[in-house]
Amino acid sequence: MKEPVIRIEELGKSYQTSAGEFPALKSVNLSITSGEFVAIMGPSGSGKSTFMNILGCLDKPSTGRYFLNGSSIAELGKDELALLRNRTIGFVFQGFNLLPRMSIAENVALPLIYCGLEHEERRNRARELLSKVGLASHAESMPNKISGGQQQRVAIARALVNRPRLILADEPTGNLDSKTGQEIMSLFDELNHEGITIILVTHEEDIARHAKRQVRFLDGRIISDELTRETMP
Amino acid sequence: MMLAMLGEAWRAMGTNRLRTFLTMLGMVIGVGAVVLMMAIGQGAQYAIKQSISSMGSNLFILLAGHTSSGGVRSGSGGAHTLTVDDAEAIAELPGIQAAAPVHPGSAQVIYGPNNWNTAIIGTTPAYLDARSWTVTSGSAFTDSDVRSATRIALIGKTAAENLFGDEDPVGKTIRIRQSPFVILGTLSVKGQSMDGRDQDDTLIIPLTTAQRQVFGTDFPGSVRMIMAQATTQEIMPSVEKDMTALLRQRHRLREGMDNDFFLRNLTAVANSAAESTRIMSMLLGAIASVSLLVGGIGIMNIMLVSVTERTREIGIRMAIGARERDILMQFLLEAIIISVVGCLIGLLLGISGALLVEMFTGTSVIISFGSVAVAFGVAATVGIFFGFYPARKAAQLDPIEALRYQ
């Protein structure tokens, strides 16, 4: 059998709080293979973001093991983790997280600075990705001059600029109205068609329906993991 | 990569111009002060070196009069204790290159319609040797001119300019106190003396002429001072003892009696003046450097604030793949740019300030490549040193903590 893109074994994560140790994730097991489109669902506080941050190599698990493309994350140093975030994973946030002082094109090109590409190459790649998300004409605008939906498209373009094969999105439509949310989702559909693995957190059924597989969290545990039922005719 | 980061640092500084400017101001003032102080200090050192070398090397000066701890019995040069014969006897001492009796004074000098008050030095040809003073055109007078009290004169550049303008003074006749004098030659340029006089505003005439025809004296054969030159600097202390002994013997001073003359080692006095100028200019530089340090602390302070304010930005950058060293570089570059740009402005201000000082006070200033290089190097070092801690603080942030920061 082919090695999965993501393999999680007995993963746990506890936060230190003033009230003592708080377990946000408890013995989570999950495997995701290349090309999957997975929706992570669950009520607020169930540990979805904590889980995504660990998948995105932004945070470290307290217990258990995480294999990304077959190699154990626990063994990697800071620079190697930064390299994974730069090349292997594209992360999309609920709050877009664009840098306000940079133009849209510069925001998209930012990850390329950290892998040492030249100016010309960076600009070309940024333009290429901006036309892919339909914002080529806004390249020189500043982030605060465009709508939320457009900002999220920019963020997705930035996540894609280094051609990662895995996109992690934590409630990417959470700050958007449902129509704009659906537009963003069709972009994810398209990316998944191209073979990019997508893991996306949402608590809206309409959004989750775009995924092929739905994983539900409750109180830090996975309570269900099933394929999306075909929509009613 | 580096270029992109430079651009980013520049932009980050541009977003809060007032703050960047104020931070820079610390560096500007620091570097400006260092450059200005060093320029003034080095200028002073240069000026003193110039006047020392214009004075002549290995020089002693002897003044007539008593040295007395119990009050001045007779002002220096006021007594008539030194004689031309003393000068000749000193000249015979081993270790003495030349010794010249000197009668200094000043008088009104007239050439045609021009009228100029200038210093007049009555002396012998040995004086020119002792002071390494040369004649640039025409010729010097000789010992026989001194014996026959000829009315001839050598003229310094300033006096010549004021009396003759563009005319060549050699061969012309001037009048000093009604007596006609022929200009025999022009003197080489000496510049300022240690006490700030213009040494080129002078006439040099034979000693005898000065005493008998210009100033007149009731004590022919006595002189107010004697200039003596030793052959080397090393033997000056022993020559000083020999001279003292010789004069005491010639003046028949018994043991326990005070000297009836002053003897000064001019070269030693000059050297210690040069040394104190050097220490003075070093002190000035050191005090100015403190303001550089303060400027550096200002940079560190603002960089720390900046790191805190931009925690979220740092988190975002880390989330998309910035390594520790990328973040470190980003903030370090900002600190370095602030200090280097501040340094450039400070250099400009310091140099202009130095030039203004020169223009308005006439003291010479020297802006050496060395002092500019030092100021620049120190500024870059201060930027790195004081920028490093905040930059490292930024680089060591935890990505997820930084992202959560509101």
Ligand SMILES: Nc1ncnc2c1ncn2[C@@H]1O[C@H](COP(=O)(O)OP(=O)(O)O)[C@@H](O)[C@H]1O
């Ligand atoms: N940094 C933290 N420190 C302490 N507790 C935290 C922290 N982050 C999250 N938690 C807690 O962990 C639980 C899971 O949070 P989170 O993963 O954000 O849930 P979700 O994204 O599903 O809403 C919540 O109860 C939350 O209060």
Ligand SMILES: [Mg+2]
């Ligand atoms: Mg969440």
